[in-house]
Amino acid sequence: MNNGKFNIAVAQSGGPTAAINSSLAGVFKAASEYDCIENIYGSINGIEGMINDELIDMKAMLTSEHEIELLRKTPSTILGSCRYKLPARDRDENVYIKIINTMEEHNIKAFFYIGGNDSMDTVMKLDAYCRAVGKDIKIMGIPKTIDNDLPVTDHTPGFGSAAKYVATTLQEIIRDSRVYSVQSITIVEIMGREAGWLAASTCVLRANGEPAPHLIYLPEADFTIEKYLDDVAEAMKKYRAVLIAVSEGIKPDKLPSEFGSELTDAFGHKYLSGIGKYLEKITAAHFGCKVRSIELNVMQRCGSHIASLTDLDEASQIGEEAVRSAMNGESGRMMIFQRISNAPYHVAIKSVPVEECANKEKMFPSEWINNEGNNVTTDALNYFLPLIQGESVVEYRNGIPVHFRINQ
Amino acid sequence: MNNGKFNIAVAQSGGPTAAINSSLAGVFKAASEYDCIENIYGSINGIEGMINDELIDMKAMLTSEHEIELLRKTPSTILGSCRYKLPARDRDENVYIKIINTMEEHNIKAFFYIGGNDSMDTVMKLDAYCRAVGKDIKIMGIPKTIDNDLPVTDHTPGFGSAAKYVATTLQEIIRDSRVYSVQSITIVEIMGREAGWLAASTCVLRANGEPAPHLIYLPEADFTIEKYLDDVAEAMKKYRAVLIAVSEGIKPDKLPSEFGSELTDAFGHKYLSGIGKYLEKITAAHFGCKVRSIELNVMQRCGSHIASLTDLDEASQIGEEAVRSAMNGESGRMMIFQRISNAPYHVAIKSVPVEECANKEKMFPSEWINNEGNNVTTDALNYFLPLIQGESVVEYRNGIPVHFRINQ
Numbered sequence: 049m050n051n052g053k054f055n056i057a058v059a060q061s062g063g064p065t066a067a068i069n070s071s072l073a074g075v076f077k078a079a080s081e082y083d084c085i086e087n088i089y090g091s092i093n094g095i096e097g098m099i100n101d102e103l104i105d106m107k108a109m110l111t112s113e114h115e116i117e118l119l120r121k122t123p124s125t126i127l128g129s130c131r132y133k134l135p136a137r138d139r140d141e142n143v144y145i146k147i148i149n150t151m152e153e154h155n156i157k158a159f160f161y162i163g164g165n166d167s168m169d170t171v172m173k174l175d176a177y178c179r180a181v182g183k184d185i186k187i188m189g190i191p192k193t194i195d196n197d198l199p200v201t202d203h204t205p206g207f208g209s210a211a212k213y214v215a216t217t218l219q220e221i222i223r224d225s226r227v228y229s230v231q232s233i234t235i236v237e238i239m240g241r242e243a244g245w246l247a248a249s250t251c252v253l254r255a256n257g258e259p260a261p262h263l264i265y266l267p268e269a270d271f272t273i274e275k276y277l278d279d280v281a282e283a284m285k286k287y288r289a290v291l292i293a294v295s296e297g298i299k300p301d302k303l304p305s306e307f308g309s310e311l312t313d314a315f316g317h318k319y320l321s322g323i324g325k326y327l328e329k330i331t332a333a334h335f336g337c338k339v340r341s342i343e344l345n346v347m348q349r350c351g352s353h354i355a356s357l358t359d360l361d362e363a364s365q366i367g368e369e370a371v372r373s374a375m376n377g378e379s380g381r382m383m384i385f386q387r388i389s390n391a392p393y394h395v396a397i398k399s400v401p402v403e404e405c406a407n408k409e410k411m412f413p414s415e416w417i418n419n420e421g422n423n424v425t426t427d428a429l430n431y432f433l434p435l436i437q438g439e440s441v442v443e444y445r446n447g448i449p450v451h452f453r454i455n456q
Numbered sequence: 457m458n459n460g461k462f463n464i465a466v467a468q469s470g471g472p473t474a475a476i477n478s479s480l481a482g483v484f485k486a487a488s489e490y491d492c493i494e495n496i497y498g499s500i501n502g503i504e505g506m507i508n509d510e511l512i513d514m515k516a517m518l519t520s521e522h523e524i525e526l527l528r529k530t531p532s533t534i535l536g537s538c539r540y541k542l543p544a545r546d547r548d549e550n551v552y553i554k555i556i557n558t559m560e561e562h563n564i565k566a567f568f569y570i571g572g573n574d575s576m577d578t579v580m581k582l583d584a585y586c587r588a589v590g591k592d593i594k595i596m597g598i599p600k601t602i603d604n605d606l607p608v609t610d611h612t613p614g615f616g617s618a619a620k621y622v623a624t625t626l627q628e629i630i631r632d633s634r635v636y637s638v639q640s641i642t643i644v645e646i647m648g649r650e651a652g653w654l655a656a657s658t659c660v661l662r663a664n665g666e667p668a669p670h671l672i673y674l675p676e677a678d679f680t681i682e683k684y685l686d687d688v689a690e691a692m693k694k695y696r697a698v699l700i701a702v703s704e705g706i707k708p709d710k711l712p713s714e715f716g717s718e719l720t721d722a723f724g725h726k727y728l729s730g731i732g733k734y735l736e737k738i739t740a741a742h743f744g745c746k747v748r749s750i751e752l753n754v755m756q757r758c759g760s761h762i763a764s765l766t767d768l769d770e771a772s773q774i775g776e777e778a779v780r781s782a783m784n785g786e787s788g789r790m791m792i793f794q795r796i797s798n799a800p801y802h803v804a805i806k807s808v809p810v811e812e813c814a815n816k817e818k819m820f821p822s823e824w825i826n827n828e829g830n831n832v833t834t835d836a837l838n839y840f841l842p843l844i845q846g847e848s849v850v851e852y853r854n855g856i857p858v859h860f861r862i863n864q
Contacts, residue, residue, distance in 0.1 A: 064632050093637045124631035131636075215856050220758040223532035223859060224472050228539075229501045255854040342753045350628040354761055356855065436855035446663040447764065447844035448623050451631060453666075 053084055054157040057103065059091035061163035064124035065206025066352040067363035068192045071162045073120045074367025076106055082375060089154060094130035095170050098147045103154065109454055118452035120360060121440055123352035126454060134173045144177045151185055158186040158374040164193035168382055168406035175380030175402065186374040189382035189402050190367055194349045196245035197409045200400050201384035205366060208359030208435035211249035213351030214238060214344060215436060218250055221342060222260045225289040232338040233280060233290045233331055237324030239348055240295040244268050244412045247295035248424045249432045260291040267297035268412045269421035277334050279422045296323055353449050357438025369397045393434035461492055462565040465511065467499035469571035472532035473614025474760040475771035476600045479570045481528045482775025484514055490783060497562060502538035503578050506555045511562065517862060526860035528768055529848055531758035534862060542581045552585045559593055566594040566782040572601035576790055576814035583788030594782040597790035597810050598775055602757045604653035605817045608808050609792035613774060616767030616843035619657035621759030622646060622752060623844060626658055629750060630668045633697040640746040641688060641698045641739055645732030647756055648703040652676050652820045655703035656832045657840045668699040675705035676820045677829035685742050687830045704731050761857050765846025777805045801842035
């Protein structure tokens, strides 16, 4: 890289997680260690901040170790986010010119984008553009998503904390569901647009001898209403309070049109919602017992008070490594975790060409789904368990966790 | 009381909380200290266990200090619960006879009922019956409800933990709601059948400088759709991401029949649900911006991983005091907290005739609601803050909180 002093920029994109600020803190810490890096800019609302020249001076924002620590434990994206899809260069080069202008105006020589598969599309296009027009600016991707659906990397920062929140909450719902003497069925709808990783992760409760959730349904397995009702009937023979974890992305064979919303986001993904309510209606009509559906909603992606320490630490580390990789001359690459071993749990952090990840989704492996298509295997349990280990020390003020804030 | 050895029984009733097992542990610990008390029976599924002679030997269930500690931190009712309403004696004395039979068969000389206003109806009737038929059996009520709507007592065990969960979760939802650059409105529906205490408690975030929730709506204030939409429009001028806390029990002037469910429980209470979704539809139609509604559902009443230490400790203490009061000859009384001071926070535990509490509800004070009817005052904040202080040390195994369990 440049021998003189220069600046870098970092941005956050896509849906919030409990760990995305930890990756931001990692980028900040590693970049602060380089004498040649003068300013560390935060781009407001993802790539939009680079287009519109809306930057924040992160060294002015984070003035102490304590603030960095608070940032690490604050959920959601402190710099804001976006769902902006970079147009193809040959369709609208203007946007690229604006981004490069912002970079040149602020002497930015490296840009770090923390996000999911859609954000990696931006990294890929921006890197290709820089190469094409001969700009020596490094563009690096840092993975982030509670969906855990990025290819190549063993798992994604943010997923472990979401899984820990979901498991903890599900266990409390299980306690709640067992108080009355009557038969009941509780359906918990869990995020996962296309891939069922987060719903699958509820199997971790088994590690402590908890038989629930008794049924786990994922988008990766066929789902017919007939088989589902048979499964539930079977579970009701064994358990008074049946608990079902269902991924929002399952595709039942019969789905009334009201549940098939045609709304799509900028990347063409359908907004999903309501599968839990739909199953609740069908289940109650069929069995005539007490049936309740619960949506974990945005809480599952921002539950930092019960974050996984493993996740928060890894999120920082992968952010730090991204800076070191760029300083070593890398560009157009996404950082990944490579799992070395389960026990003891050990991962290596590497990088791969971003093309291998952008716009691609990693599904939950079919070999980890049981034959019945209604639960997951012990291999899945062994994969998930290390990711939810450890608890971060939450700072409380007035009985409430302290969040790092820069605006209202 | 009897000079020889005798036994006692305890039961849990109504909706689960994060602290009701802590009160049970308190009863157990205090009773264990009396040499004259031989067995401590847990009645399965509230008063139903006394009617049907379904008792569990709690000394066999809790065999170590560690198990008692785990029980204190386990949400929901370990002994199960019920919504059974004791019939008037002159309508069906048979049920009373069954209860007395169970008590005499097991030499039970004191019965402790942990529950809300409905459960205190049972305490009142059972005590009156014992007095009428000349049975020297002490019947004591121990308050419990996340609704905080029991009269006379300053607050109820379970409420502080629910308030801490709601505040913590709401703060995370606030972070989540602020990531995008577009205007948005988030409506969070909070439990409270008739009284708005829990929704009102969200004002605690103000203590840390957080302006949200920007609007708080309670059943105790008039609610017209017109004023509501004006309030939201006003808030949108100041905040890009407006956050609204709404009690499930608010009664809008215009409510389509689909939201007015006629289902009622054994005590004649309507099942409420869906006010958040209803407001979401109205708000989205009116403003045309991004509107989301979130239901905190049963999670708010069983979130023991973020329980208030003050609440858990007080819940144990009031359980212990109930035993001492019964041993001092009291009966037909409910234990209460009397607040001595806010700073330092100090409460006394006393008892009052259960008639003062049974079947009565304590509404949120109108003088703590602002003139606009869309927020609460600083007096309310000062009342709530001490109740959410402190965090219990959660024991984790495999990254998941350990719950005390006796059955699946």
